[in-house]
Every structure is written in C-alpha cells, then in structure tokens.
Amino acid sequence: MTHFDxxxxxxxxxxxxxxxxxxxxxxxxxxxxxxxxxxERVFRRTGITFAVYGDTEAAERxxxxxxxxxxxxxxxxxxxxxxxxxxxxxLNAFLDDIYHRQEILxxxxxxxxxxxGNAAFLPEMIGVRPPGGVYTHIIGVDIVRTGEDxxxxxxxxxxxxxxxxxxxxxxxxxxxxFPELFQQVKVLPVENYPxxxxxxxxxxxxxxxxGSPTIAVLTPGSFxxxxxxxxFLADQMGVELVEGPDLRVVDGHVAMRTTQGYKxxxxxxxRVDDDYLDPLTFNPDSVLGVPGIMxxxxxxxxxxxxxxxxxxxxxxxxxxxxxxxxxxYTGRKAILQNVPxxxxxxxxxxAYVQEHLAELVVKEVHGSGGYGMLVGPAASKKxxxxxxxxxxxxxxxxxxxxxxxxxxxxILTAKGLAPRHVDLRPFVLVSDRIRIVPGGLxxxxxxxxxxxxxxxxxxxxxxxxxxxx
Amino acid sequence: MLLGRxxxxxxxxxxxxxxxxNMARLVDTGLRLSLTQAGTASDExxxxxxxxxxxxxFEEENxxxxxxxxxxxxxxxxKNPSSVMSSMETARTNARMVRTALTRETWESVNEAWMxxxxxxxxxxxxxxxxxxxxxxxxxxxxxxxxxQGTMLRNEIFDFAQIGTLIERADNTSRILDVKxxxxxxxVAWVGSSLDxxxxxxxxxxxxxxxxxxxxxxxxxxxxxxxxxxILDRRMPRSLAFCYRGICDSLDYLADAxxxxxxxxxxxxAKFQKLKSATVDDIFEEGLHEFLKEFIHDNGAxxxxxxxDFRFY
Numbered sequence: 001m002t003h004f005d006x007x008x009x010x011x012x013x014x015x016x017x018x019x020x021x022x023x024x025x026x027x028x029x030x031x032x033x034x035x036x037x038x039x040e041r042v043f044r045r046t047g048i049t050f051a052v053y054g055d056t057e058a059a060e061r062x063x064x065x066x067x068x069x070x071x072x073x074x075x076x077x078x079x080x081x082x083x084x085x086x087x088x089x090x091l092n093a094f095l096d097d098i099y100h101r102q103e104i105l106x107x108x109x110x111x112x113x114x115x116x117g118n119a120a121f122l123p124e125m126i127g128v129r130p131p132g133g134v135y136t137h138i139i140g141v142d143i144v145r146t147g148e149d150x151x152x153x154x155x156x157x158x159x160x161x162x163x164x165x166x167x168x169x170x171x172x173x174x175x176x177x178f179p180e181l182f183q184q185v186k187v188l189p190v191e192n193y194p195x196x197x198x199x200x201x202x203x204x205x206x207x208x209x210x211g212s213p214t215i216a217v218l219t220p221g222s223f224x225x226x227x228x229x230x231x232f233l234a235d236q237m238g239v240e241l242v243e244g245p246d247l248r249v250v251d252g253h254v255a256m257r258t259t260q261g262y263k264x265x266x267x268x269x270x271r272v273d274d275d276y277l278d279p280l281t282f283n284p285d286s287v288l289g290v291p292g293i294m295x296x297x298x299x300x301x302x303x304x305x306x307x308x309x310x311x312x313x314x315x316x317x318x319x320x321x322x323x324x325x326x327x328x329y330t331g332r333k334a335i336l337q338n339v340p341x342x343x344x345x346x347x348x349x350x351a352y353v354q355e356h357l358a359e360l361v362v363k364e365v366h367g368s369g370g371y372g373m374l375v376g377p378a379a380s381k382k383x384x385x386x387x388x389x390x391x392x393x394x395x396x397x398x399x400x401x402x403x404x405x406x407x408x409x410x411i412l413t414a415k416g417l418a419p420r421h422v423d424l425r426p427f428v429l430v431s432d433r434i435r436i437v438p439g440g441l442x443x444x445x446x447x448x449x450x451x452x453x454x455x456x457x458x459x460x461x462x463x464x465x466x467x468x469x
Numbered sequence: 470m471l472l473g474r475x476x477x478x479x480x481x482x483x484x485x486x487x488x489x490x491n492m493a494r495l496v497d498t499g500l501r502l503s504l505t506q507a508g509t510a511s512d513e514x515x516x517x518x519x520x521x522x523x524x525x526x527f528e529e530e531n532x533x534x535x536x537x538x539x540x541x542x543x544x545x546x547x548k549n550p551s552s553v554m555s556s557m558e559t560a561r562t563n564a565r566m567v568r569t570a571l572t573r574e575t576w577e578s579v580n581e582a583w584m585x586x587x588x589x590x591x592x593x594x595x596x597x598x599x600x601x602x603x604x605x606x607x608x609x610x611x612x613x614x615x616x617x618q619g620t621m622l623r624n625e626i627f628d629f630a631q632i633g634t635l636i637e638r639a640d641n642t643s644r645i646l647d648v649k650x651x652x653x654x655x656x657v658a659w660v661g662s663s664l665d666x667x668x669x670x671x672x673x674x675x676x677x678x679x680x681x682x683x684x685x686x687x688x689x690x691x692x693x694x695x696x697x698x699x700i701l702d703r704r705m706p707r708s709l710a711f712c713y714r715g716i717c718d719s720l721d722y723l724a725d726a727x728x729x730x731x732x733x734x735x736x737x738x739a740k741f742q743k744l745k746s747a748t749v750d751d752i753f754e755e756g757l758h759e760f761l762k763e764f765i766h767d768n769g770a771x772x773x774x775x776x777x778d779f780r781f782y
Contacts, residue, residue, distance in 0.1 A: 046573075047565070047580045222566045231568040241569045246474050257473045259625065259779040260727050 004147045004407040005419050006070065016073040016467055019185045024068075029416065032067065035177045036412060039065050042176065048169050048228055064460035065170060066411040067177065070422055070442040074188075074469040080143065080151060080426065081436055083336030086326060088139050088428050091158055091313045093329035095135035098312060099125045109328050110321045118318075119366065120311030122274065124281055128298055130307045132204035132431055137305035138197070138269075139428045140164075140441075143336070145407040152339045152404065153322070154423065158314040159306060160271050163441040163461075164427045165229035168193060168236075170463040171439070186468040188438035193427065194236030196435045201237075201267045203431040204303045213266035215239040216256060218247075220272050220288045230271050244272070249292040254302050267303045268293075274308045316365045316399050317343065339404060345396040353400040354391065357384050360400040361451075362391065375451055377403050406451055409462065411444060421445045423453050424464065438466035471570070476629045477781035478567035482579070483633035485560035486610055489553045491641045493606035495521055496540045498675040500599055503536045513671070514539040520641075520648045520675070523549050536596055544602065545590040553606050554590045557583050570626050578616035582609035625726055628719035629779075635719075636772050639712035640765065642699055645675050647761040669695060676707040696757065697749040709764065713741040716771070723779075731778035736771050740764075 008014045013021035040062060043049075049060035072080075097103050098115060105112050115121050140161025142154040171190055175182055198215065205213040219230035221243050234241035246256045247265070255262035270277065276286040281294040296302050312318065318325075320341035326334040342349035342360075353360060357376050364372040374387040391398055408419035426440035442462040443453035453459040499517040503510040511534035518524040518539060526549050527542055545554045561583040568576055586609060594602050621627050649672050669690045673679040676699060685702075686694050703710045717737050724730045752760050776782065 044584065045577050045581055047568075047576065222562065227565075231565075235569040240470070240472055240475075242472065243474065246472055257780050259471045259473055259476045259629075259723075260729075261780070263470065 003405050003419065003421070004145065004150075006145070006407050006409045006422075007417075009408075009410050009417060009419055016071040016076070020069065020071060020181075023181055023184055024417075032412060033414070036067050039067060039173050039177060042173050043169070046169065048165070063166065063455045064446060065173065066444055066446075066460050066462045067174070068410050068412055068417065069174065069463045069465045070409045070424070070444075071465045071467065072424075074467050077438055077466045080336070083151070083153075083334070084141050084426060084428055084436060085434050086330055086332070086335050087141065087153065087156065087322070088136070088430050088434060090322075090326040090329045090334075091139065091156060092133075092135050092430060094325050095307070095310060095313050096129075096133065097329070099128065099135075099309065104325070104328050107328070109324045110318070114317050114321075115312065118312060118315060120309070120315045122309035122312075124294060125307070125309035130204070130297075131206040131300060131303040134204050134305075134431050135307040136310045136313060137200065137204065137307075137430050139430065140425045141428060143424045143426070144339075144404055145422075145424070146405050147407075151336060153336045154339060155316075155319065156314045156322070157425070158310045160273070161425070161427065162226045162229055162271075163425055163443075164193060165232040166461050167427065167437075167439055167441045167464065168232075170441075170461055174463045185465070187465045188468050190437045190439040193437045194233060196429055196437065197233065197269075198237040198239070200429040200431040200435055201269060201303070201305060204305065205266050206300055206303055208301075209266045214264060215267045215269065216242045216265050218242055218244070218268055218270040218272050220244075220276070224271075226271065233269070239269075244276075244286075244288045244290060247290040247293075249290065249296055252296065252299065252301055254290055254293055254296050265302065267305065269305045274311060277304075277308060316363060317345070320399060339401045342400040344391060344398040344400060349400075350391075350395045353398075354388065357388060357391075359403060361403055362387065362398050362400045365397055365399060375403065378449075378451065403451070409442070409444065411446065411460070411462075418448070420448070421451050421453065422462070439464045471625050471629075473780035473782070475567045475570050476625070476779050477776065478563040479570055479626055479629045480633035480775070480781070482560050482563035482567065483630045484637040485556040485563070486579075486613055487634045487637040487641070488551055489556035489560065489606060490610040491638070492521060492543050492551060492553045492556065493603045493610075494677060495645075495675055496543050496599070497603050498671055499539065500536060500603075501674060502671060511535065516648050517543075517675075520645045521551060522644060523551050526550075536599075537593075540596075540599055541593055544594060544606075554586065557586050572616070572620040574616040574620045575613070578609075578613045582613055585609055623722075625723060628722050631719040632716055632775060635712040635715045636768060636775075638707055639709050639716075639768050642676055642707050642709060642712070643761050643764050643768065645672060646696070646699055647758065647765065650758045650761060672699070678705060678707060681705065693749045693753070696752065700752065701744060701747065701749060710741070710744040713737065713744055717741045720775075731774075733771060733774040733778045736767070736774055740767060740771070 006014065007017040007021065043062050043065060049062055094104065104110055105115060136158040138161060140157040140163065142157065144152050144154050146152065167190060201215050202213055215237065216239055217230055217234040219227060219241055221227065231241055240256060242256050247254055250262045253264040254268065255264045272288050275283045276288040278289050278291065278294040279286045280291045293302070297304055319338070320343055322338050323334050342353050344350045344353055353362065360376045362374040362376070374384065376384065379387070406421040406423065409422045410417035411420045422442050422444045424440050424442055426436060429435040442464040443455070443459050444462055445451060445453045446458060446460045495517050499514050502513040514534040514536070515524065518527050521543060530548070531538055531542060542549055543552055546552045547555050549555060561579055564571060564576055564579040586606065589602055589605055617630065649668065670679060672695060673682050678698065682698055685698065698705055698708065700709050702708050703714055705711055720734050720737050724734055
C-alpha cells in the first residue's frame with residue numbers, strides 16, 4: 001500500500017512544508033536530537049504526564065513528543081473547518097431531536113432499535129432542554145487523510161474528548177525550543193483556546209443567573225489518567241477544579257464547599273462520565289459525582305458540558321449513519337466524508353467482514369482508546385482466528401472499516417527523518433456560535449508501519465501548525 | 470474564592486515541605502554528633518528519632534541505632550511517613566491536587582524537587598554521601614520556598630500555606646526542645662561546672678540556630694538563654710513566638726478578607742499573647758516539660774480548628 005506523505009519526504013517538499021524543510025536542511029542533526037531530549041525534560045518538569053491503567057510500574061508516563069511539526073495550509077484548514085462546523089451542527093440537532101420528537105426515527109432514516117437498545121441513550125434526558133439548547137459543547141473530531149484532497153472523519157468524540165492540553169503544551173514547547181522557526185514560518189496561534197472555552201461555557205449560563213456565572217471543571221481526581229489536563233484547563237480558564245466530594249445540592253443549586261461555605265455553580269465542565277455523574281440517577285456506587293445534580297439540571301439551574309446522554313451521537317453504530325444525519329438536519333450533503341463502514345449487525349455485512357477479516361479494521365461499537373479492536377492486515381493468523389470467534393458470537397457488537405492508507409508525516413529518529421502514520425483531532429466549541437482554534441492534536445504512530453496512534457498503545461504527539469496563508 | 474479541599478491541600482503541602490527540611494536538619498545534627506561523640510552516638514540517634522516522632526515506627530523493623538540505618542530510615546524509608554521521601558511524595562501529591570492554586574513556578578519547583586530527590590534517594594545512602602544528600606534536600610526545599618515567596622499572590626492561598634509551614638515548624642522546634650528539656654534545667658550539677666557543650670549545640674544546630682545564637686548571646690551558653698531564644702525570641706525564625714506571630718498575621722488577613730473571625734483566631738491569639746508576655750523564668754517555674762507538652766498539644770489542636778473553621782473537609 002502506498003501512503004500519502006504530507007511532507008513528501010525525499011523530494012521537493014509539498015508547499016505547506018517548503019519553509020520548514022529549508023529550515024530543517026540548515027540544522028545540525030546533533031542539535032536537533034538534543035532539542036528532542038530537552039522537550040522531554042520540559043514535559044517531565046511541567047508534569048504533563050498521564051497514567052496508564054493497569055500499569056503500576058510506571059504510574060506516570062509521558063506521551064512521547066516528536067519535534068517535527070505537522071503542517072496544514074490555510075486553504076486545507078478552511079475546508080476542514082466548513083466540514084467540521086456542518087458536522088457539529090448536525091450532531092447537536094440530532095441530539096435535540098433524539099431526546100424530543102425523534103423525527104429522524106419517524107422518517108425511517110435510521111433504525112429505531114439502534115437508539116432504543118443503546119446504552120448511550122439516556123431515557124433521563126428525554127424532554128430535557130439544556131441551557132442554550134446545546135448538548136455537545138466540546139467535540140474532538142478525529143480526522144484522517146489519505147491523499148491531497150482526501151479527508152475522512154474517523155470518529156466524532158462528542159462526550160468528553162481529551163488531548164487539548166497537549167495541543168497547547170506542544171505549541172508552547174515548540175516555541176521554547178525553536179523560537180527562530182516561528183519567525184520564519186507564520187503559524188496561526190492556538191493559545192487562546194482556554195479563553196474561547198470560557199467564553200463558550202459562559203454563553204450557556206442558565207437563565208436566572210445574576211452577574212457573571214461561576215464555572216467549574218469537575219474531575220474524577222488526581223489519579224485519573226487525564227488529571228493533568230483537567231487541572232490545566234481549569235487553571236488556564238481561571239475557574240475552580242472540583243471533585244465530587246466538594247459538591248452538593250444546596251437550595252436547588254449545585255454548590256461547592258469553599259473556605260467560606262457553599263457557593264453555587266452555574267456551569268459545570270465535567271470530565272466525569274455519564275454513569276458516575278449522579279449516584280441518585282445513574283451508578284449508585286459512584287463517589288465521583290454529585291447526588292441530585294440531575295434534578296438541578298432538569299430544573300434548568302445548571303449547565304453541564306457536555307450534556308448527559310451525548311454519547312448516543314458518537315456511538316460507533318450511529319457513526320455509520322452520519323452521512324444521513326448530516327443531510328437530514330442541514331439539508332446538504334456532508335462536506336467531510338465518513339469512512340465506509342460495515343455494520344456487523346446486518347447479515348450481509350457480517351458475511352463480507354468475516355470473509356475479508358485480513359483487510360479490515362474491526363472495532364467494538366462501544367469501545368474507545370484503541371482497545372478491543374483488530375487491525376486485520378497487522379494481525380497474525382492466530383489473532384484473526386480468535387477475533388473471528390468473538391465476532392461470530394456477538395456480531396452486533398462490531399463494525400468494520402477498510403484499512404485506510406493513512407497519510408504519513410515524518411518524525412525525527414536516530415537515523416534522521418522517517419515517515420509515520422498520523423491522524424488529527426481538532427477541538428470544536430459549540431454554544432452561541434462555533435469556535436475552532438486553528439490546529440488540533442496530531443497523534444502519530446511511532447512504530448514503523450503501525451496504524452494505531454492511541455497514546456495508550458504507544459502513540460506520540462506532534463505540534464500541529466495551520467499556516468497563516 | 471478557594472475550595473476547602475484546596476485550602477487543605479495547600480496547608481498539608483507546606484507542612485510536608487517544612488517537614489522534609491526539618492528531617493534533613495535532624496539527620497545533619499545526628500551525623501555531626503556521631504562524628505564528634507563516638508561513644509554516645511547511638512543515644513543521640515535515638516533521641517533524634519524521638520524528636521522526629523518516629524521512634525516507634527523505627528523500632529518495628531530496626532534495632533541498630535547506627536548512622537547508616539537511622540539516616541536511611543529518616544531520609545528514604547517509605548514506611549516512615551515523615552521521612553524526607555515520604556514527605557516529598559505527600560507534598561507533591563497535595564501540590565498536584567491543588568495545581569490550579571499554585572503558580573507554574575511553584576508547581577515546577579515541587580515537581581523538580583520530587584524528581585531530583587526520588588533519583589537521589591532511590592538507593593541506600595552511604596555515610597560518605599550523606600552531606601551531599603542533605604545539602605540537596607535543603608537546597609530543593611529552599612528553591613520551593615523561593616519560588617513560592619517570589620511568585621504567589623498574597624491572598625488566602627498564601628495564608629493557608631504560611632499557617633501550614635509555621636504550625637509544622639512550631640511543632641518541630643517544640644519537640645526538639647522537649648526531647649532535650651532535661652539538659653536545659655538548671656541543676657546542682659550544672660551550677661559552676663562547665664556544661665556538656667555538645668548538648669547545647671545539638672539543640673541549636675537542629676534548628677539551624679547555632680551561629681546566630683553565638684552572635685546574639687556572644688557565645689554565652691546558658692540554658693535560660695537557649696530556651697529564651699527558641700521559645701520567646703521573635704527575631705529567631707524557628708522560635709515558637711516567631712511561628713505564632715506569623716500564624717496570627719495570616720489568620721488576621723483571612724479574617725479581614727472573609728469578614729469573619731473563627732474559634733481558631735482566638736486559640737492562636739491566646740497562645741501568641743502567652744508567648745509575648747511570658748518570661749523564660751515564668752516558663753521554668755511552670756516547668757519546661759509541662760510547658761512544651763501543653764504547647765505541642767495546643768499547636769495540634771489549632772491545626773484541627775483551622776481545618777474545621779475553614780471547611781477543609
């Protein structure tokens with residue numbers, strides 16, 4: 001399989017990479033690998049670490065950072081933005097519909113059972129209209145590229161997408177390491193993301209809140225793998241970082257325990273899953289959430305971002321219907337393509353998938369983080385046989401997609417530049433309007449030939465540049 | 470606006486940083502004594518352990534009171550909750566928990582101290598390497614203090630940090646004095662004889678006050694002077710009076726900022742008043758040991774009251 005290399009390694013650079021390549025050519029390779037080590041030290045010192053579940057050896061790990069930027073031209077970016085905006089509008093319209101009149105089901109555009117029998121669909125949200133009418137406020141759209149003009153959406157992360165702190169810290173690190181580079185290449189800034197996030201959250205303040213709203217970030221706590229990001233965002237926005245035990249319902253509001261007593265919260269950016277949000281409504285054993293918060297929410301006294309129940313929109317079974325969903329709510333064809341998807345719940349598709357297991361990527365419908373998936377071409381015969389059994393036992397639990405020829409972008413190795421597969425997660429903020437910072441998180445598979453970019457599976461990250469051209 | 474949990478985290482973060490530094494100072498004192506007083510070294514190490522309040526924990530697994538065993542226990546044993554390594558772990562965990570309340574400089578200094586000391590204390594420390602390790606502990610904690618003092622806003626966060634630091638310090642100084650209180654008592658044996666100089670030095674060295682004492686009292690080693698210096702002298706940064714002046718200042722700032730006084734304000738003020746008006750003769754008359762015992766108890770109670778009044782839990 002040939003791969004589209006975004007820099008066009010070994011020849012004349014593609015236009016977005018021209019300035020970078022000429023700068024790179026003038027660098028001393030030794031100095032660059034030294035800078036690479038500096039970057040790691042910066043990350044360690046800053047404490048930008050994540051915990052890998054089930055790995056007690058290394059309680060805190062760094063996501064490897066590669067110093068070669070991933071560069072996107074202004075033109076390419078503007079096209080992506082159009083597609084992303086269309087998509088997030090459709091996602092919110094879908095959520096509003098699915099928790100109210102369910103027109104899309106009545107119209108028969110997507111099958112009823114896919115929603116009714118879905119654990120991500122929360123009956124508690126039926127008829128609830130969130131403050132500002134927004135369901136999914138923060139979305140990380142995973143995009144892959146296969147050619148000059150070929151972009152596909154791989155996943156819509158509409159629950160609690162993570163990684164934005166890496167987007168910001170990667171840029172910060174690059175600017176520290178190579179200040180002169182940023183004078184030679186005009187890169188659009190991403191540093192105002194926290195401010196945009198705050199604006200965006202402020203815009204969904206519940207009615208009846210006097211003065212400026214009190215915003216807080218709810219984290220499961222310092223042992224969570226993404227804790228650094230939770231603290232980082234709260235800090236950068238200038239809002240409190242709270243945990244479940246800090247909160248309780250007081251006089252019909254959610255309030256946090258401060259040194260001067262309980263103080264009401266108007267907008268909660270929660271990084272706790274639906275299931276743990278309210279022990280009175282969902283998982284009764286949860287100590288991460290707030291007993292009674294759902295009642296406050298239904299009474300319209302607090303905005304929760306993202307709204308409970310948004311998972312129904314980024315479920316992998318729903319994903320395959322995204323082209324229909326976009327068209328149904330926006331009246332236009334989707335600008336960004338979906339990856340062709342076989343739903344193994346359908347007998348014909350299942351038969352195809354079983355026959356072509358060696359060519360396909362098979363994923364669990366509710367899985368995430370690269371766990372529980374099979375990359376057919378990379379798997380051994382034995383692995384495929386084992387997976388085929390699981391697939392036959394519960395076909396409805398799986399979808400399959402062709403193995404895309406993901407684009408590559410060079411990373412710096414001991415032997416110089418070498419191509420590795422990448423994806424892209426831009427971060428989108430939805431409230432009174434849509435806000436997108438020019439950039440995102442580029443994840444890179446560090447192993448030669450590997451297509452798995454997840455940090456939990458040995459992936460790294462890169463700074464992502466959108467050019468001011 | 471500060472979360473009760475954050476105030477708690479800041480308070481304990483600073484108590485543990487102070488504790489790490491105090492531990493290093495205690496080991497330094499013990500080391501010094503073991504070099505100069507070979508015969509009584511194990512007694513001195515035992516009293517160092519008592520001052521540190523960890524003698525019971527030590528005796529659970531150890532029976533040798535030699536320099537290497539005790540100093541490794543005090544520096545790097547994670548079963549000892551007050552060892553330098555345990556203290557730094559706890560300080561960093563708290564700092565991480567209250568990350569948003571700290572400046573980047575403060576957080577990074579804590580994180581870097583933790584990384585440097587984790588590396589340094591990974592393996593057993595041999596006696597010849599002890600001075601370098603102790604210097605590193607003092608340097609790292611000084612860097613944290615510097616970053617904190619130099620970059621933090623003088624708001625409630627700063628005050629909770631001060632209260633934590635000073636309650637821990639007062640606890641440390643009073644324990645050191647209490648372990649050695651008998652040395653300070655005027656006795657018939659002492660009158661007119663030359664007192665065991667190293668005992669004075671132990672006490673003064675373990676609170677980094679040996680040099681300043683010489684300057685202040687022109688080298689006149691008298692038990693009343695030493696007690697006066699470490700209990701009542703408000704210029705001496707590790708004295709009980711100094712600590713309580715700072716605690717009262719911070720509590721007063723909090724009262725101003727919040728517009729309310731709590732029971733902890735009265736407790737602290739009463740204690741400070743006593744330290745201001747007492748003379749060292751009063752204290753000796755009341756009984757030095759009794760005075761210190763009460764102080765250690767009340768100091769702990771003040772910490773609990775602060776936690777209750779400001780909703781740490």
